[in-house]
Amino acid sequence: MTVSVAAATLAVPDGRLYYELRGSGPLVALVGSPMHAAPFAPVAEALAADHTVLTTDPRGHFGSVLDDPEQDSTPELRAADLARLLRHVDAGPAVVLGSSGGAITSLALLQANPELVRLVVAHEPPLAELLDDRARQRGVRAQIRALFEAGDRIGAIRKFFDFADMRIPEPVFQEWFGGEPTPEELANDRYFYLHELEGTAGWTPDLAALRAVSDKLVIGIGETSAGLFCDRASRALAAELGLEPVLFPGGHGGFTEDAPKFADRLREVIG
Structure with missing residues (x-):
């Protein structure tokens, strides 16, 4: 219902x-x-x-x-x-x-x-x-941000899932992220990777x-x-x-x- x-x-x-x-x-x-x-x-x-x-x-x-x-x-x-x-x-x-x-x-x-x-x-x-391993975790987060700032959105997302120990099968990853993101989705990603991930x-x-x-x-x-x-x-x-x-x-x-x-x-x- x-x-x-x-x-x-x-x-x-x-x-x-x-x-x-x-x-x-x-x-x-x-x-x-x-x-x-x-x-x-x-x-x-x-x-x-x-x-x-x-x-x-x-x-x-x-x-x-x-x-x-x-x-x-x-x-x-x-x-x-x-x-x-x-x-x-x-x-x-x-x-x-x-x-x-x-x-x-x-x-x-x-x-x-x-x-x-x-x-x-x-x-x-x-x-x-x-x-x-907090020091290593800080380094990975810095890499995620650098990838996104360089325009590699997909690379940043892959690195984030690696950071979180989440193994996403490639067909599922492509289904979720392989298409062209909407402007709203892109803005959402940008805000998270550049303004939220590190502080969280x-x-x-x-x-x-x-x-x-x-x-x-x-x-x-x-x-x-x-x-x-x-x-x-x-x-x-x-x-x-x-x-x-x-x-x-x-x-x-x-x-x-x-x-x-x-x-x-x-x-x-x-x-």
Whole structure:
């Protein structure tokens, strides 16, 4: 069953934020970076049967337009955006599921505004600075940026997937990226590689602040992500905080692989 969607924008000091609301009940926010609202739609629809579900485009992507398109995106800025949206919706405290870079956004929100959340589920945050090979990771990120700046978009994308330990079969890669990108897709890639990737994967959480609110935090890992970059980073964070990671169906994007199954697992974790 298709759930009705209420779409709107919220003005912020340096731009506007696009967001969508579905369903009714306790508030769940689904947050990505650079992933925007659209890929979350299937799991949002599954959750909307018994929750109010907030999805949003992160700053600088698709419908969330900045006054200065060259402004860098940081976890702190995205967390402030999310805090404004949660206050605007006024249906909290919220459960926040952050995926990948959005998991880092959710951690920054929990550090700054723990009163706005009932629970943060940080699903596979790419916290490279917590890993022993952080210096190598910095070098790879610099290579990714250099490739994109040189006009090699496909090379940058390949290097990014290599950085993330994600092996994409060549036919699938060509299906996803081999065609001519739309201007919107190209702008989305440009913003991520030049203004968002380093500030996100290079972010260091405030471990003391997170320990103080660890009762509001779940570290989620995909069942098929074992040994991959985000699995290692997630487990490093969990170890620092004395938490046991919680497994979710699928891999890094498990909510796109089987949305109903992922939604059911999230309901179990929320309790």
